[in-house]
Amino acid sequence: MDEWLAFLDPIPSIVADEMEAFNDTKWRIEAYFPEEPDKAAVELIQSRLPSASKAKPLITKLPDEDWVVMSQQGLKPVHAGRFYVHTSANKDEVPKGSVPINIEASRAFGTGGHETTSGCLSMLDKLKCMGKRFNLIADIGTGTGLLTFAASHLWPRAYLTASDIDPVSIDVTRDNALLNGYALGSGPGQIALCVAAGTDHPIIQQRAPYDLIIANILAGPLIELAPSLARIIRGGGALILAGLLNTQAESVIGAYRKLGFRLEVRRDTGDWPCLLLVKRKRFGWQRPIRADGRTSQPPGDFGTW
Incomplete structure (x- = not known):
């Protein structure tokens, strides 16, 4: 605060x-x-x-209502892949055979309602259906932790790292992990949390190289973070990118193609594409180095939608 x-x-x-x-x-x-x-x-x-400084503040008295409950009632559940993201207001409506994740309305991005988040959930589900296995997973800009929880369910023995530039997001992710029964810690099947600008944190660097990295942020930061993400992912590793508009996709893809990535899958949901890229093995592994910390986003804007 x-x-x-x-x-x-x-x-x-x-x-x-x-x-x-x-x-x-x-x-x-x-x-x-x-x-x-x-x-x-x-x-x-x-x-x-x-x-x-020159704006005239508008002071308005609001009705005496429980705004938290009302906001949660306004959040519709999201069914993406095998995942059903809901609040406590609709916890009894989980479809048979789906994986429920309870994400309440909060101070962080990522209740699943935005196309970028649901797109990432569907992409993670697709990777699992393809038989992909991952042992080291990082969620850069985790927001509420939703995508980390989904990855943890799909690959329950993986080492998971969830980071965000906003300390509030990490607090929210910690609370959501406890709420949904996901273990925190540094061991297999556990989620390690850290506040970091991009990849600039010892926990993120020391755990590299990753098999899978998820980054659901914005186009500008995705382009700026391209060299940093390329350094911490192994050859053949998968990279899920979202938070960009379809008009920005080619610029983002181009930034990663220069660093040895190829586009494997692109799925557009409305104006919001979700990209799956794979790092070509011929580029080999480079020892991870500290990121320069630069980003086009103001503090607090890293995070899942």
């Missing part, structure tokens, strides 16, 4: 939303207080947003 929030009593819940997809210049910031905020509280929040 930012230290400046400690000056507010009670501390509000703050939500930031892009007003236009992939337009970093237009944002809407909403702060939820249990009672009407005074002028000082409004000015403090606005002081942390230099670009909004």
